[in-house]
Amino acid sequence: MPLAKPAVSCLPKPSITGVILAGGLGRRMGGVDKGLQMLDGRPLIRHVAERLAPQVDRLLLNANRSHEQYATLGYPLINDVISGFAGPLAGLHAALAAAETTLVATAPCDSPYLPLDLVDGLLAGLQAKGADLAIASAGGRIHPVFCLCRATLRDELEHYLQSGGRKVAMWCAEMGAVEVEFSDKPEAFSNFNTLADLKNS
Numbered sequence: 001m002p003l004a005k006p007a008v009s010c011l012p013k014p015s016i017t018g019v020i021l022a023g024g025l026g027r028r029m030g031g032v033d034k035g036l037q038m039l040d041g042r043p044l045i046r047h048v049a050e051r052l053a054p055q056v057d058r059l060l061l062n063a064n065r066s067h068e069q070y071a072t073l074g075y076p077l078i079n080d081v082i083s084g085f086a087g088p089l090a091g092l093h094a095a096l097a098a099a100e101t102t103l104v105a106t107a108p109c110d111s112p113y114l115p116l117d118l119v120d121g122l123l124a125g126l127q128a129k130g131a132d133l134a135i136a137s138a139g140g141r142i143h144p145v146f147c148l149c150r151a152t153l154r155d156e157l158e159h160y161l162q163s164g165g166r167k168v169a170m171w172c173a174e175m176g177a178v179e180v181e182f183s184d185k186p187e188a189f190s191n192f193n194t195l196a197d198l199k200n201s
Contacts (some may be wrong), residue, residue: 134148
């Protein structure tokens with residue numbers, strides 16, 4: 001059962017690195033770079049950055065192409081370390097390798113309405129359960145690409161990826177992730193998978 005979002009912990013808040021995952025191939029969008037598609041006159045990734053950046057101490061962008069365009073946002077860029085466009089977990093792995101903090105928070109580039117208290121909620125859940133990994137849950141569904149991960153899981157993640165693992169939910173389950181319920185804002189995890197989704201928004 002998902003953990004109801006705890007009250008903000010009274011423990012000191014550790015430094016947290018955030019990463020926006022924009023390293024995919026955008027297959028369901030016809031191969032375009034998803035993070036650069038426009039919503040209300042701005043690229044999707046800019047919407048995400050404006051909501052996630054204030055929640056973390058440093059923000060990184062995980063991108064494997066279109067580097068010149070992404071660089072205009074002003075955040076450091078990191079490529080996947082694992083080759084072959086291995087999915088969101090490869091972006092998390094790259095962030096764990098690049099971050100100087102003990103915690104890394106992730107969000108996908110196609111979810112422009114993510115909660116403004118995402119990181120605080122995940123951190124409270126992580127600390128309440130003494131876990132190494134916390135993922136978001138809302139509307140009866142888990143959203144494991146929205147996670148807060150301890151850097152100590154880097155080696156386990158690398159092993160999972162090197163052995164061919166790609167499923168985010170499966171790896172999170174193996175790591176004993178705590179699910180943190182954001183029941184008050186299920187729409188915040190809405191994402192855009194196709195160009196038609198954007199056109200009709």
